[in-house]
Amino acid sequence: MVDPGKIYTSCDKGAYVLLAWEGEGMVDGHKVEAGDFRCDEWIVTYEKATQPIKIENTGNKRLVLFKFYGPDINPDVPMLPRYGV
Numbered sequence: 001m002v003d004p005g006k007i008y009t010s011c012d013k014g015a016y017v018l019l020a021w022e023g024e025g026m027v028d029g030h031k032v033e034a035g036d037f038r039c040d041e042w043i044v045t046y047e048k049a050t051q052p053i054k055i056e057n058t059g060n061k062r063l064v065l066f067k068f069y070g071p072d073i074n075p076d077v078p079m080l081p082r083y084g085v
Helices: none
Strands: 007-010 016-022 024-027 030-033 041-044 053-057 064-069
Touching (some): 016 030
Antiparallel strands (some): 007 053, 016 041, 024 030, 024 053
């Protein structure tokens, strides 16, 4: 989440899918806007994700982004046990 007028720098361990859930802004110079199918979902490659990426909220409400990683990107994150196993 990035508040209006604020900037956040992101750097990750690997590739991910980025989904804009709420608000609007710029991610590495590219427009993101929740609810606009042309710019609400992005694939961020390994080469780009592992370098600092500037995320800027250019709107008047919070910018909420979700990152979806593959299973081998963050092995140090605690996992919940599978249901029913």
